[in-house]
Amino acid sequence: xxxxxxxxxxxxxxxxxxxxxxxxxxxxxxxxxxxxxxxxxxxxxxxxxxxxxxxxxxxxxxxxxxxxxxxxxxxxxxxxxxxxxxxxxxxxxxxxxxxxxxxxxxxxxxxxxxxxxxxxxxxxxxxxxxxxxxxxxxxxxxxxxxxxxxxxxxxxxxxxxxxxxxxxxxxxxxxxxxxxxxxxxxxxxxxxxxxxxxxxxxxxxxxxxxxxxxxxxxxxxxxxxxxxxxxxxxxxxxxxxxxxxxxxxxxxxxxxxxxxxxxxxxxxxxxxxxxxxxxxxxxxxxxxxxxxxxxxxxxxxxxxxxxxxxxxxxxxxxxxxxxxxxxxxxxxxxxxxxxxxxxxxxxxxxxxxxxxxxxxxxxxxxxxxxxxxxxxxxxxxxxxxxxxxxxxxxxxxxxxxxxxxxxxxxxxxxxxxxxxxxxx
Amino acid sequence: xxxxxxxxxxxxxxxxxxxxxxxxxxxxxxxxxxxxxxxxxxxxxxxxxxxxxxxxxxxxxxxxxxxxxxxxxxxxxxxxxxxxxxxxxxxxxxxxxxxxxxxxxxxxxxxxxxxxxxxxxxxxxxxxxxxxxxxxxxxxxxxxxxxxxxxxxxxxxxxxxxxxxxxxxxxxxxxxxxxxxxxxxxxxxxxxxxxxxxxxxxxxxxxxxxxxxxxxxxxxxxxxxxxxxxxxxxxxxxxxxxxxxxxxxxxxxxxxxxxxxxxxxxxxxxxxxxxxxxxxxxxxxxxxxxxxxxxxxxxxxxxxxxxxxxxxxxxxxxxxxxxxxxxxxxxxxxxxxxxxxxxxxxxxxxxxxxxxxxxxxxxxxxxxxxxxxxxxxxxxxxxxxxxxxxxxxxxxxxxxxx
Numbered sequence: 151x152x153x154x155x156x157x158x159x160x161x162x163x164x165x166x167x168x169x170x171x172x173x174x175x176x177x178x179x180x181x182x183x184x185x186x187x188x189x190x191x192x193x194x195x196x197x198x199x200x201x202x203x204x205x206x207x208x209x210x211x212x213x214x215x216x217x218x219x220x221x222x223x224x225x226x227x228x229x230x231x232x233x234x235x236x237x238x239x240x241x242x243x244x245x246x247x248x249x250x251x252x253x254x255x256x257x258x259x260x261x262x263x264x265x266x267x268x269x270x271x272x273x274x275x276x277x278x279x280x281x282x283x284x285x286x287x288x289x290x291x292x293x294x295x296x297x298x299x300x301x302x303x304x305x306x307x308x309x310x311x312x313x314x315x316x317x318x319x320x321x322x323x324x325x326x327x328x329x330x331x332x333x334x335x336x337x338x339x340x341x342x343x344x345x346x347x348x349x350x351x352x353x354x355x356x357x358x359x360x361x362x363x364x365x366x367x368x369x370x371x372x373x374x375x376x377x378x379x380x381x382x383x384x385x386x387x388x389x390x391x392x393x394x395x396x397x398x399x400x401x402x403x404x405x406x407x408x409x410x411x412x413x414x415x416x417x418x419x420x421x422x423x424x425x426x427x428x429x430x431x432x433x434x435x436x437x438x439x440x441x442x443x444x445x446x447x448x449x450x451x452x453x454x455x456x457x458x459x460x461x462x463x464x465x466x467x468x469x470x471x472x473x474x475x476x477x478x479x480x481x482x483x484x485x486x487x488x489x490x491x492x493x494x495x496x497x498x499x500x501x502x503x504x505x506x507x508x509x510x511x512x513x514x515x516x517x518x519x520x521x522x523x524x525x526x527x528x529x530x531x532x533x534x535x536x537x538x539x540x541x542x543x544x545x546x547x548x549x550x551x552x553x554x555x556x557x558x559x560x561x562x563x564x565x566x567x568x569x570x571x572x573x574x
Numbered sequence: 575x576x577x578x579x580x581x582x583x584x585x586x587x588x589x590x591x592x593x594x595x596x597x598x599x600x601x602x603x604x605x606x607x608x609x610x611x612x613x614x615x616x617x618x619x620x621x622x623x624x625x626x627x628x629x630x631x632x633x634x635x636x637x638x639x640x641x642x643x644x645x646x647x648x649x650x651x652x653x654x655x656x657x658x659x660x661x662x663x664x665x666x667x668x669x670x671x672x673x674x675x676x677x678x679x680x681x682x683x684x685x686x687x688x689x690x691x692x693x694x695x696x697x698x699x700x701x702x703x704x705x706x707x708x709x710x711x712x713x714x715x716x717x718x719x720x721x722x723x724x725x726x727x728x729x730x731x732x733x734x735x736x737x738x739x740x741x742x743x744x745x746x747x748x749x750x751x752x753x754x755x756x757x758x759x760x761x762x763x764x765x766x767x768x769x770x771x772x773x774x775x776x777x778x779x780x781x782x783x784x785x786x787x788x789x790x791x792x793x794x795x796x797x798x799x800x801x802x803x804x805x806x807x808x809x810x811x812x813x814x815x816x817x818x819x820x821x822x823x824x825x826x827x828x829x830x831x832x833x834x835x836x837x838x839x840x841x842x843x844x845x846x847x848x849x850x851x852x853x854x855x856x857x858x859x860x861x862x863x864x865x866x867x868x869x870x871x872x873x874x875x876x877x878x879x880x881x882x883x884x885x886x887x888x889x890x891x892x893x894x895x896x897x898x899x900x901x902x903x904x905x906x907x908x909x910x911x912x913x914x915x916x917x918x919x920x921x922x923x924x925x926x927x928x929x930x931x932x933x934x935x936x937x938x939x940x941x942x943x944x945x946x947x948x949x950x951x952x953x954x955x956x957x958x959x960x961x962x963x964x965x966x967x968x969x970x971x972x973x974x975x976x
């Protein structure tokens with residue numbers, strides 16, 4: 151029996167289509183049907199709302215990188231996909247399970263490290279000498295056992311933002327900040343531990359925090375930590391100092407003129423400037439009498455997705471290299487003053503702008519001054535494996551301290567208690 | 575729209591990945607094999623369950639086996655699972671259709687469950703190919719100063735579909751509940767159901783328009799304009815609609831009632847919001863009378879809410895017969911007829927002395943007014959037989975008024 155002769159029309163048509171399509175799909179397509187060379191880039195948008203405005207603002211920075219890459223690779227189609235920040239990791243994992251993951255991931259180093267540990271982001275190729283680009287401090291953040299899992303491209307840090315119309319001279323010390331509040335200037339501080347810990351630096355508590363982070367079980371002096379917590383408690387009593395659980399609300403209050411001075415994330419300076427214009431002043435966070443503030447920097451980097459074809463991987467590495475080279479990093483920094491380059495060879499012309507000077511002081515003087523203590527301080531706040539909820543506990547304790555529910559000693563007890571495991 | 579086209583074009587870039595292109599090729603082969611089997615089954619009468627299983631299994635089994643040796647099969651596995659789920663619903667549809675020819679569940683499988691699977695599958699794959707959050711905020715146009723974004727348009731279309739699909743069932747449930755709670759007549763439930771359905775569609779469409787980002791002020795302007803337009807151009811339709819609602823509230827005209835239309839008795843079969851449907855007993859014709867007619871013309875109701883009909887037959891008998899005997903015969907004939915109601919009981923009367931006869935009138939009730947003519951005819955025949963049996967001579971002719 152001739153089976154083919156008895157086929158209905160539809161299967162016959164399907165067979166004809168299949169006879170063209172299947173070999174094309176399986177053998178990588180013919181020249182004329184060649185799909186475009188495409189580089190898929192995924193990035194996250196933070197907590198400030200997912201809208202066309204934020205997408206354009208953050209996507210605009212990545213587009214700046216892409217334009218530079220396109221100069222040397224004009225035939226490669228660069229496709230940007232914006233995800234909600236808190237969904238980025240989960241969505242990349244879901245897409246990667248279907249081999250539809252991005253070729254390049256733009257995220258903070260924590261997310262990239264997590265994706266790398268779960269094998270959804272590959273290590274950067276060892277053929278490239280990344281050590282020529284990054285200083286040891288950054289290498290420690292972006293590598294595991296000497297192998298880079300991310301290529302940091304932007305450094306963001308904490309600074310102080312103030313309204314030039316109401317604050318004539320920004321405070322240089324935390325004591326001046328207190329006086330300013332007493333004289334009627336409205337201050338906004340964060341209740342998020344990582345955004346409030348800068349005051350621990352100004353109050354001279356970092357060494358004790360670091361010592362507890364290194365060895366939680368060793369009896370350590372905690373007078374400075376107590377003084378820091380007492381200062382927070384005292385600040386909460388001030389009529390003009392407000393603590394905010396939500397960073398977004400704090401920033402919005404500042405934009406609306408309800409606050410005159412706030413501690414702010416460098417990544418938000420552009421948004422604040424767009425809203426406030428020339429009224430926005432940016433300066434480094436106020437130090438203490440003897441110690442510097444402790445701003446917590448964070449890094450945005452590139453990671454390599456795990457699904458790329460050979461050509462896509464080559465393009466991805468080329469893209470990353472084009473973004474972190476000396477010229478592009480310097481140009482990018484001069485166009486956008488609210489972050490620092492990661493390439494160690496770029497010199498920072500801090501006198502060129504007030505913002506750049508503030509960001510530079512914050513990172514290169516204040517933060518780097520604590521580079522030795524930084525890992526232990528991080529451990530102090532994040533905790534060990536036996537108490538994964540420590541950060542949330544500390545955040546909750548700070549909220550209770552400022553609302554008067556906990557005394558300074560009770561809060562100190564929570565801060566210095568380790569090893570009991572976390573309460574849900 | 576350019577942004578949407580760019581997004582779609584960008585997805586072609588995934589074909590550069592051998593892991594993706596081989597899976598698409600594999601899926602295509604399986605679809606073709608399933609299509610061939612579909613035709614082969616029709617010719618050879620194979621089991622439909624086997625056909626439904628064939629495609630998904632042909633995709634899933636190799637995919638899962640290849641996964642064990644680390645061959646990428648994520649797309650083909652997911653496609654197979656969705657295809658399988660789709661076919662399970664199709665199988666359920668077939669089974670319920672075979673078991674119960676008129677099933678309440680079957681239409682829902684086709685109208686809601688399968689579209690839901692399809693939409694979920696589309697969203698799932700779009701979210702893997704790109705970021706659905708990002709695509710959702712792409713602008714596709716501006717209407718009445720409202721910026722339309724893909725996400726809202728998509729949600730609005732689904733909402734409209736659900737409203738039109740589910741409104742009838744929701745209206746049915748609500749009308750039934752109202753009928754139970756307010757103890758309204760069963761006949762008016764259908765009209766109430768229709769009214770609720772229109773309300774759901776109206777309010778639902780308005781809410782969807784607001785959700786899509788339409789300006790409330792613009793919607794008010796449109797509704798104002800429409801009201802004026804409706805007032806002039808659709809005056810009669812609106813009048814009929816309002817009359818229908820009024821008839822429902824007053825309950826004067828209800829299904830089952832018999833009305834005289836142009837001298838013919840007609841039964842109300844359906845009371846719609848715009849028009850009332852009647853069945854004319856004379857020729858079984860269906861009449862569609864605009865509701866407004868009942869407010870502008872006299873309508874004669876035989877039943878006025880009750881279906882019973884009192885009928886009468888005029889008979890003349892010779893003077894020689896005693897009226898009591900004639901009356902007894904007439905009443906007996908009526909009582910013996912199966913379709914004549916016992917309550918109220920048939921009653922005969924001597925009503926006139928004519929030149930050569932005494933005139934009688936037999937009054938009786940029938941349960942269905944539309945049967946009055948045939949029952950009258952049968953009674954006349956029975957009276958003729960009874961008169962003959964009792965030796966009563968009918969004079970002139972048997973005459974009847976209906």
